[in-house]
Amino acid sequence: MDNPRFFSKECKFIGLKTVLVGDRDDGDKIRADKILIAAGTRPRIPNIKGLEGIGYITSDEALRLKIQPHTLTIKGGVYVASELAHFFGASGTKINIVQHKDMLIPDEDREVSEKFTQIFSKKYNVYLDYETEYVSKKDGSDKDDDGNEFHILAKKNLAEDCLELVSDQLLIATGRIPNSDTLDLQKTGVKVGSILMLQLSVKLPIIFILHSSNI
Numbered sequence: 001m002d003n004p005r006f007f008s009k010e011c012k013f014i015g016l017k018t019v020l021v022g023d024r025d026d027g028d029k030i031r032a033d034k035i036l037i038a039a040g041t042r043p044r045i046p047n048i049k050g051l052e053g054i055g056y057i058t059s060d061e062a063l064r065l066k067i068q069p070h071t072l073t074i075k076g077g078v079y080v081a082s083e084l085a086h087f088f089g090a091s092g093t094k095i096n097i098v099q100h101k102d103m104l105i106p107d108e109d110r111e112v113s114e115k116f117t118q119i120f121s122k123k124y125n126v127y128l129d130y131e132t133e134y135v136s137k138k139d140g141s142d143k144d145d146d147g148n149e150f151h152i153l154a155k156k157n158l159a160e161d162c163l164e165l166v167s168d169q170l171l172i173a174t175g176r177i178p179n180s181d182t183l184d185l186q187k188t189g190v191k192v193g194s195i196l197m198l199q200l201s202v203k204l205p206i207i208f209i210l211h212s213s214n215i
């Protein structure tokens, strides 16, 4: 491709073959015969009381911390939770994993999930079948996240057992959601759904979507 032009802003559709760059009506409008959507995904944040605005991290921030946490509580239990538990655990951070299902990486073959859960449970504090109910934070010093105390209250499924964990960092790793909602796809007449790619290739051979967009 000759001379591709880079726009460093979000864009959205304003017509079937036209996208607007940025959020101002007088911004650049780009028209193309064929459009490829590869807008990817973002972390899915669960609806937990107290969580909003509290200063938790996701995988987007986890590897950019200025201070290594002494103790890290991870809400999740699949790949991102596991790989970041391994990363921080191997670096000396104490790890708590709060998983709402009865195994880590539960969608793998049962034997694999069981073995993996067993190995991880020997290395880290793994809490299975716990639903996180409430989080709060006590601020430490003004310097970055040093001295912060996250309190995580979780309840065992189908039981009265409550768990309170205290850590200086909280990582939310509970899946990803597609960025397609930022694109105003309705302006193209495209209906968003799980069989979108099929619908598109049959009815609208103009817009192409890469798998990771997970529309």
Ligand SMILES: Cc1cc2nc3c(=O)[nH]c(=O)nc-3n(C[C@H](O)[C@H](O)[C@H](O)COP(=O)(O)OP(=O)(O)OC[C@H]3O[C@@H](n4cnc5c(N)ncnc54)[C@H](O)[C@@H]3O)c2cc1C
Pocket (backbone or CB within 6 Å): 009, 010, 011, 012, 038, 039, 040, 041, 059, 080, 179, 182, 183, 210, 211, 212, 213
């Ligand atoms: C923690 C983590 C670890 C991973 N590890 C691995 C691994 O080890 N191996 C592996 O193969 N895969 C891994 N993956 C998956 C891999 O990152 C994705 O499959 C890959 O990034 C998808 O690429 P993409 O270009 O489709 O989307 P993305 O990488 O998400 O890129 C999408 C881009 O679109 C931009 N965008 C979004 N909305 C708009 C908009 N409205 N307008 C303009 N631009 C927009 C975003 O800013 C972003 O730059 C990992 C993912 C995560 C989260």
